[in-house]
Amino acid sequence: MQEKTLRETEDEIIDEFSLFDDWMSKYEYIIELGKHLPIIDAEHKTEEFKIKGCQSQVWLTAEMKDGKLLYKAESDAVITKGIIALLIRVLSGHKPEEILNADLGFIDKIGMHEHLSPNRSNGLTAMINYMKNYAKIYAGQSVQ
Numbered sequence: 001m002q003e004k005t006l007r008e009t010e011d012e013i014i015d016e017f018s019l020f021d022d023w024m025s026k027y028e029y030i031i032e033l034g035k036h037l038p039i040i041d042a043e044h045k046t047e048e049f050k051i052k053g054c055q056s057q058v059w060l061t062a063e064m065k066d067g068k069l070l071y072k073a074e075s076d077a078v079i080t081k082g083i084i085a086l087l088i089r090v091l092s093g094h095k096p097e098e099i100l101n102a103d104l105g106f107i108d109k110i111g112m113h114e115h116l117s118p119n120r121s122n123g124l125t126a127m128i129n130y131m132k133n134y135a136k137i138y139a140g141q142s143v144q
Contacts, residue, residue, distance in 0.1 A: 013110065030082030031079060034085050037085040037088070040072045045074060046059075051123075051126050055122075056075055059073060062134035062138070069099060071131060083127065096138040100135045100139060
């Protein structure tokens with residue numbers, strides 16, 4: 001079975017979100033996605049792995065396996081947990097170069113930026129930056 005491309009996963013998410021008529025239903029779906037996020041090990045719930053710039057607490061780890069980056073995350077907020085679950089669904093399991101080149105257009109296409117509070121929107125940007133920074137590290141690039 002061939003693995004999905006980043007774009008195919010993004011399109012799948014866009015299709016899923018198009019099934020909902022309003023943003024309350026979409027928020028409920030995001031919360032539901034967060035419930036299925038695998039819990040990270042307690043040893044990773046430290047300042048070293050904490051994403052700065054998020055209103056809630058979010059921890060993110062990544063490891064390289066067979067040339068692909070695998071992410072794990074945890075958050076103390078249900079919406080944030082669902083948002084990071086979406087990002088992991090799209091980015092995890094891909095090569096660092098693919099992750100660095102991903103435009104993540106699905107975020108705007110499902111209307112997430114416009115329906116998040118400014119603080120949550122900043123947190124979303126911070127999560128994406130941290131995920132791309134892991135990709136830079138594993139690709140051998142320097143991180144700003």
